[in-house]
Amino acid sequence: MAAFKLNSVLRRQLFVGRVAIVTGGATGIGGMITNELVTLGCRVVIAARNEDRLKEFATTVNKNTGHDLVYPIRCNIRKEEEVSELMSKTVKQFGKIDYLVNNGGGQFASQTEDISAKGWHAVVETNLTGTFYCLKHVYDKYMKKHGGSIVNIIADIYKGFPGMAHTGAARAGVENLCKTLAVEWAKNGVRINCVAPGIIYSETAEANYGQKGMFESQLYRIPAWRLGDTSEVSSVVCFLLSPGASYVSGNTVYIDGAQHLYKSTYEVEQHSNYPPPNYPTTEATTPKSKL
Template identity: 40%
Template sequence: MNAPSSRYRSVFAPGLFDGQVIVVTGGGSGIGRCTAHELAALGAQVVLVGRKPEKLEQVKAEIEASGGKATTQAFDIRQEEAVCAAIAAVISTHGRIDGLVNNAGGQYITPLAAITAKGWEAVIHTNLTGGFLVARECYVQSMQANGGAIVNIVADIWGSMPNMGHSGAARAGMVSFTETAALEWAASGVRVNAVAPGYIASSGMDHYPPEAGGMLRAMRNTVPAGRFGNEAETSAAIAFLLSPAASFISGSVLRVDGARPQVRMGWPMEIPDAQTQQRAAVRPFDGFHLAQTPRVFRNDEPND
């Protein structure tokens, strides 16, 4: 483990995003909060987007306390008029938008047979329609003229998402949107990619009911790497795709999942022991100085 720090410990070069304006939706918690911290630590002017102003202001204060720059825009990404107005306000304040992290999303655990039309539509609107609207407006209002990079956050949809079929359908749609936007917007100098987190120990797990705790804690046993990922490992993938190092990467999905989709019935999967999990190539990266363990793991085994 690294020594405690008062700033984000990114693996990327200081100043990587100096002068860039990057919008992060869902920036008030979880992966979005972590990513906003990393981008700000690398010099970006971060615009935090979410529905709850108090959460955005808290993250803004955290970033500023670490020496970074952040502003906030509270609106519902599912509301087209609100999206158009908010993106216009960002451009009015900052002049342009160089990057977008389309991270806002959410779902709930339920089997397909029990999902109502209202529940289905709510998840589709949050995880697909809202992301489309924000990306479209960032493109039309700024990136079409100035170029930029978009990273859409999807999920581990390979092999299905049992008990989250509404989210799986939406995320699969976002993968297709990513590929299409990469093609249609390339002539404007815009790259569009996606990051697909697997089982990540983030605050998003705190929204699941207590009875899901056992299932959540057991999920690491289905990951060949033998552990959950963390927010910083996801943020690093996002930062890479936004960076000049990814300048010839577009229309791709970068999985951050410890090889979980490769698990096959009949294959005698061996979970790495604690010593193996600390080897340089696979040990957890603890870059986020303000990371918090989800409540569901706080009374569990030390390596969860």
């Protein structure tokens, strides 16, 4: 048997000399992805609409690390010209784009029948079309010639996404686009994968969705019996970007303590509105309160 020789690619300084773009890279999961990439030596362009927040985050991380590795560029991913400029500016400034993390996105909770056309288009434009613009322009401006690795942050859409149909549809679109590009762009040396976070605690998420206690009330639906942490998402993203995943493309990794295989966060209240069955309705087959 050949001598066993493991030269692990997962190590300190893994991303020294590398350049990444992280959309939505100053807050929540995106902020932690930026932090972990920087910790591994990567230069990171963070892109979002709020320039003040981007600059503040970049200054803080750069001060903490003692290196100027984080570089803010204002960009609304819904605007194709701005996305094109983001890619051009990054190549001009750093000479390359090794990694793209499509993390920028957003949604609001609503029953499908209450989503207006405007609300639908806004969510689909940000999460699906914005991601498409980022993919198209990173390919045009750099990865077509040089290859690269891409991770899309989607959502726990394994069982549909009741209560947030617009983002479920958009994220499913991103997941399918990912499979297509894993095949079409393999010839260019591009790998692309998705990660699907479950319920992840962050201050941003709590501000967006959480009355206090909202997260805790979900625990019994999660086999892990705890929420996820943003660092448990960033570590998987870094792995997928890294040479450690050099034969992995077109996949989705669920980061949810196995919740996608277990209970939905959506409650269906008891009702008797379904078409009736062919078996006789008895006490055993009918909900008690409806007898």
